[in-house]
Amino acid sequence: MNILQVRNLKVSYGGIQALKGIDIDIAAGELVALIGSNGAGKTTTLKTLAGLLPAAGEIHYQAESLHTCATHQRVRDGLALVPEGRGLFGRMSVLENLQMGAYCRDDPAGIAQDLERVYALFPRLAERHTQLAGTLSGGEQQMVAIGRALMSRPKLLMLDEPSMGLAPMMVEKIFETICNISAQGIAILLVEQNAKLALEVAQRGYVLECGLITLSGQASMLLDSAEVRRAYLGS
């Protein structure tokens, strides 16, 4: 059964159509990559799925239509987004940011447990839990952003360019974490500029160009396809 089923999704900004009718399917626990060049509509897709943009078309999540489901209700159902640029609350401490991630929950014991898990995943955050998030380094901020999303106990985690602006070591660490999260059975929709890396960890992938899905399939197949190699892998 698919956890997410998107059909003919269309989104416009004013008169400009950014998504021109796309279909996406994600099975429970699957890691799916969405790649495409700048301005293809990747961020638009994730924002729309999270409920931040009005759209035409069908979005079914856990077999239910999200048509009338407000943004703040979607995270309660386990649909979490780590937004482009991380979107931390810069004036709040690391701990408070993580607590905001658990805002939609009311099981204090489970929240405390998940906080320990996030700290185990990113020990650096435990050390710096009182520091204001706005003063963290880029890599630390990405850890908070991912940790915060995990605090909501997502069933489907959407990540918008988690490697953006990070040093190679840090990128590796973040991708390791993504594989880790995936291994726990959480479905992931991963948007990345770094197509090679994304397709290496993903099971399936979609290629988005100018608001349309132009190619989709097994990640290994996409990695080998001449089109993807030419357009995104530089070879």
Next chain:
Amino acid sequence: MDILLQQIINGLVQGSVYALVALGYTMVYGILGLINFAHGEVVMVGAMVALSITQVLAGYALPPMVVLLISLLVASMVCMALGYGIERIAYRPLRNAPRLAPLITAIGVSIVLQNLAMIIWGRAYHAFPPLLPDSPHIIAGAIINEVQIAIILVAVVMMTGLLLLIHRTRLGRAMRAVAENPAIAALMGVNINAVISITFMLGSALAAVAGIMVAANYGIVHYYMGSILGLKAFTAAVLGGIGNLRGAMLGGVLLGLIESLGAGYIGDLSGGFFGSNYQDVFAFFVLIAVLVLRPSGLLGERVAERA
């Protein structure tokens, strides 16, 4: 009698009222980036409702303290409903409109409320009954009465409570989150509209209490009392750094002191040319000075932001 100490006491009392009202301006500004110019009228409605309650209860021979508590409760509830309504009707439909639009509706709401109050309570000045014993205490040559003591104490308790609410509770965290980034707050599961409504209601409850403080302190209420008070509290919020809670408190108390000391000494300083009736001028000198010299206010935005 010690004039300096007396002026400081008067300033602290007036400053407590300004601080409570300033908090309402600053909370709404912090969360919506909008100046709720109708807030002063909420203070007036609080005082007027309290007046009506005391009149209704006058026949029941209740202890004054009970009357005071009932007035506080009812006035707060009416003002909370009013604050909620103002946001729903005047601001929410304009959430994405140009910034000038909600400013204009704010002024419109302000005028409507004043006129409604005039229709309901008339144009006359009403005497507000003394609800606390009027037994002045003399401290080091200065006089302070029960009402003034109560005003300062209640203000301190309410401000402490508000700070704890904002900084220590889940709701307060949600309010700060919405203030910082509403879209991201929604992604965390925060119902933005509910948080905005609660913010207006909290500010309005503080305004109701402030209105009753003014009524009790001066013993007089009238339908126009909200405008100048609102303007001064707004000045206090700007002085402290609008959007900053501690700033509103500091700004309120400072403005109260500036006014009081200014009124106390202006006669001496100007060789008798100006009298204490120039008191109101100080607030606006302060507003102009802050806007020119330090537009971000005393405690305005200094947090380093790299996010």
